[in-house]
Amino acid sequence: MTSFRLMIRLLALALILVALPGRAAPSPQEILVASDAVRNPDFPFGLTNTLVEYRQGRQTESSTLAIYSKADPAGGQFRSLVRYTAPARDANKLILFNGKDMWFYDPSSKASIRLSPQQRLLGQASNGDVVTVNFARDYQAVAAVEEDTQDGDRQTRRCHRLSLSAANPDATYHRIEMWVDVANARPLKARFYSESGKLLKTAYYRRYQPIFGVQRPTEMVIIDGLESDWVTVMRYSDWTRREVPEAWLQRDYLPRFKPE
Amino acid sequence: MSRAGVCLGALALFVLAGPARATDADDAALSLADLQPAEVAQASDWRSFIEAGAGASVRRGDGAVQGSRRLSVDIRYEHSLAPGTRVFVADRLDLGQPAPGRGEHAVNTLKEAYVSWQLAADAMFDLGRINVRNGVATGYNPTDYFREGAVRAPISINPASLRENRQGSVMLRAQHLWDGGSLTALYAPALARESNPEGLALDVGATNARHRGLLALSQRVGGLTPQLLVFHEEARSTRFGFNLTGLLNDATVAYLEWSGGRSATQLADALQAFMPACDCTTWRNRVSSGLTYTTPDKLSLTAEYQHNGGGLEASAWNALRQGPAALYGQYRSALRVTQEMPTRRAVFLQALWQDALVPRLDLGVMHNLDLADRSHRLWAEARYHVDSVEYALQWVRHGGEAGSVYGAVPESRGWQLLARYYF
Numbered sequence: 001m002t003s004f005r006l007m008i009r010l011l012a013l014a015l016i017l018v019a020l021p022g023r024a025a026p027s028p029q030e031i032l033v034a035s036d037a038v039r040n041p042d043f044p045f046g047l048t049n050t051l052v053e054y055r056q057g058r059q060t061e062s063s064t065l066a067i068y069s070k071a072d073p074a075g076g077q078f079r080s081l082v083r084y085t086a087p088a089r090d091a092n093k094l095i096l097f098n099g100k101d102m103w104f105y106d107p108s109s110k111a112s113i114r115l116s117p118q119q120r121l122l123g124q125a126s127n128g129d130v131v132t133v134n135f136a137r138d139y140q141a142v143a144a145v146e147e148d149t150q151d152g153d154r155q156t157r158r159c160h161r162l163s164l165s166a167a168n169p170d171a172t173y174h175r176i177e178m179w180v181d182v183a184n185a186r187p188l189k190a191r192f193y194s195e196s197g198k199l200l201k202t203a204y205y206r207r208y209q210p211i212f213g214v215q216r217p218t219e220m221v222i223i224d225g226l227e228s229d230w231v232t233v234m235r236y237s238d239w240t241r242r243e244v245p246e247a248w249l250q251r252d253y254l255p256r257f258k259p260e
Numbered sequence: 261m262s263r264a265g266v267c268l269g270a271l272a273l274f275v276l277a278g279p280a281r282a283t284d285a286d287d288a289a290l291s292l293a294d295l296q297p298a299e300v301a302q303a304s305d306w307r308s309f310i311e312a313g314a315g316a317s318v319r320r321g322d323g324a325v326q327g328s329r330r331l332s333v334d335i336r337y338e339h340s341l342a343p344g345t346r347v348f349v350a351d352r353l354d355l356g357q358p359a360p361g362r363g364e365h366a367v368n369t370l371k372e373a374y375v376s377w378q379l380a381a382d383a384m385f386d387l388g389r390i391n392v393r394n395g396v397a398t399g400y401n402p403t404d405y406f407r408e409g410a411v412r413a414p415i416s417i418n419p420a421s422l423r424e425n426r427q428g429s430v431m432l433r434a435q436h437l438w439d440g441g442s443l444t445a446l447y448a449p450a451l452a453r454e455s456n457p458e459g460l461a462l463d464v465g466a467t468n469a470r471h472r473g474l475l476a477l478s479q480r481v482g483g484l485t486p487q488l489l490v491f492h493e494e495a496r497s498t499r500f501g502f503n504l505t506g507l508l509n510d511a512t513v514a515y516l517e518w519s520g521g522r523s524a525t526q527l528a529d530a531l532q533a534f535m536p537a538c539d540c541t542t543w544r545n546r547v548s549s550g551l552t553y554t555t556p557d558k559l560s561l562t563a564e565y566q567h568n569g570g571g572l573e574a575s576a577w578n579a580l581r582q583g584p585a586a587l588y589g590q591y592r593s594a595l596r597v598t599q600e601m602p603t604r605r606a607v608f609l610q611a612l613w614q615d616a617l618v619p620r621l622d623l624g625v626m627h628n629l630d631l632a633d634r635s636h637r638l639w640a641e642a643r644y645h646v647d648s649v650e651y652a653l654q655w656v657r658h659g660g661e662a663g664s665v666y667g668a669v670p671e672s673r674g675w676q677l678l679a680r681y682y683f
Contacts, residue, residue: 052296060620064301085302085303086301087647088304089648091304100510108424110424114396114515115513116507116509116513116554117507117510119554120558154287154290204289221290223289228285229288229289231289238300247438248381250440250441250478250485252435252437252444253437256384
């Protein structure tokens with residue numbers, strides 16, 4: 001009897017093991033979460049963002065921004081304090097990005113001006129491009145298709161092509177297609193679409209380097225959807241782990257913010 | 261072509277399209293990025309520019325044309341003396357013909373000079389001359405309590421320029437911050453009772469003629485960050501202020517700025533040397549409220565309604581205009597110091613278009629309309645920047661009957677060409 005019971009138990013265990021997949025395939029949303037983790041550290045940090053804008057192959061604008069970012073413990077989205085380092089005419093101007101609570105401060109006029117999400121301060125780059133964004137917070141990945149794609153270094157990579165749709169009102173874009181490397185969850189490319197289905201821009205994530213122990217993209221190349229010779233290159237440097245007190249992430253701290 | 265040929269062609273296309281290839285445009289963009297040098301601009305303690313301007317204006321009445329020229333040097337310096345201790349200096353020198361300020365051809369404005377201590381992440385003190393500016397409205401700021409006497413050399417009628425090119429008040433300021441809110445307290449003592457019109461004077465009396473104190477409390481509530489203010493000034497009643505902004509949608513910001521307190525009319529205050537004290541002290545409200553809408557191509561449109569409870573109603577304003585010239589002149593002169601509206605109601609419209617028509621070209625238009633006398637001002641600017649240089653062409657027109665808010669401006673229209681170099 002005892003051996004019979006043991007046999008039954010072993011049979012049941014074998015059935016369970018057979019029924020369980022070796023390893024569940026990650027869901028599209030899990031792939032998106034993993035790719036967010038590649039782009040963004042999971043602690044407050046500071047970096048320098050150098051933006052250069054080209055039109056028809058010629059440089060038209062250049063800005064350097066010092067940025068502190070910290071994720072909101074409640075929703076997970078990043079809040080950012082931004083200070084212009086260059087050009088000289090914009091030096092020391094400040095921007096606070098806290099979801100849709102966005103403020104611009106000019107130390108010359110001492111004016112704190114509330115911005116609407118549609119107000120872009122940096123040429124073609126949207127506010128969401130400039131500051132740190134967790135896509136998984138604002139978008140739902142509804143499908144993942146495996147295919148080969150060419151990355152920003154013109155190498156063919158096996159990717160998940162994720163289809164993201166806006167999941168809350170904070171989302172900047174209606175729909176995004178994002179290519180994420182199957183091997184390591186690195187985001188390689190994304191296409192951003194308007195509600196009418198128009199391609200707004202294409203972005204390449206490239207120049208992967210070890211940052212805080214993880215290979216992260218240190219350059220984003222943005223190509224306008226309508227005028228393909230309108231290109232913005234954003235380079236990230238001077239990554240530093242920084243404590244950002246909650247009290248700093250408000251309009252009244254902006255005039256005092258100075259990255260070290 | 262044979263069917264086999266068509267199939268082979270289609271197969272070739274399919275193979276070429278195989279992996280999701282970057283387009284030629286993408287390849288070109290990536291090649292452009294490959295060539296970008298790895299330079300990172302370093303932060304500087306200085307932000308300075310020199311600006312030269314020349315223009316002309318048409319005098320009302322005889323149509324005579326008067327030329328003008330100006331040279332300005334503007335410096336801003338910010339330096340960390342030690343962790344948590346910073347010094348700020350901002351200064352501006354205007355050299356002009358005709359004289360930019362009260363008969364002086366060279367006017368220096370020490371805008372700011374103060375030391376800041378950050379005792380903790382949430383506690384700061386500042387001491388020195390500080391340009392404090394409250395208010396969320398665009399054209400008229402009832403809660404901008406420290407603007408009185410602050411403009412030494414009015415080089416532009418642009419509200420942004422009037423806020424930028426002015427001197428601060430000497431004060432001690434403390435600020436405490438917490439998650440989503442802050443409390444600021446400041447005290448600005450009376451240091452000199454009279455303003456000093458000398459061009460190179462520090463002119464402490466212009467902005468520190470009376471003891472003043474301010475409390476400002478902000479607290480984020482949902483998507484809103486209302487601000488409450490309590491301002492007290494020696495020999496005047498306490499004033500209360502309120503600032504609020506909110507998003508109506510992703511493209512529209514609405515704002516409301518209010519200040520209220522007991523006071524006499526502006527006319528009684530301005531003419532107290534000429535007339536006996538009036539029995540007109542009562543609660544008066546000042547309000548500025550508007551909307552800013554931004555289009556996807558970076559055009560921002562602002563419409564603002566302005567109400568000044570201390571200003572004159574149309575009938576009283578007309579009576580003053582038609583009365584003794586000395587009283588009218590005294591009233592207008594006093595308002596130039598306080599930067600208040602002469603009448604009760606006005607409308608302000610503004611359009612700002614960034615990267616208009618071509619990259620790096622910014623266009624701006626402002627329209628002020630006084631609702632008491634229907635006089636108006638139209639101001640337009642085209643500003644283009646290349647690297648460290650900015651060029652601007654400004655044009656202004658004042659229209660209205662004689663003695664009206666804008667009809668009394670000596671110049672009916674004028675223009676100015678500016679070149680600014682940042683170094």
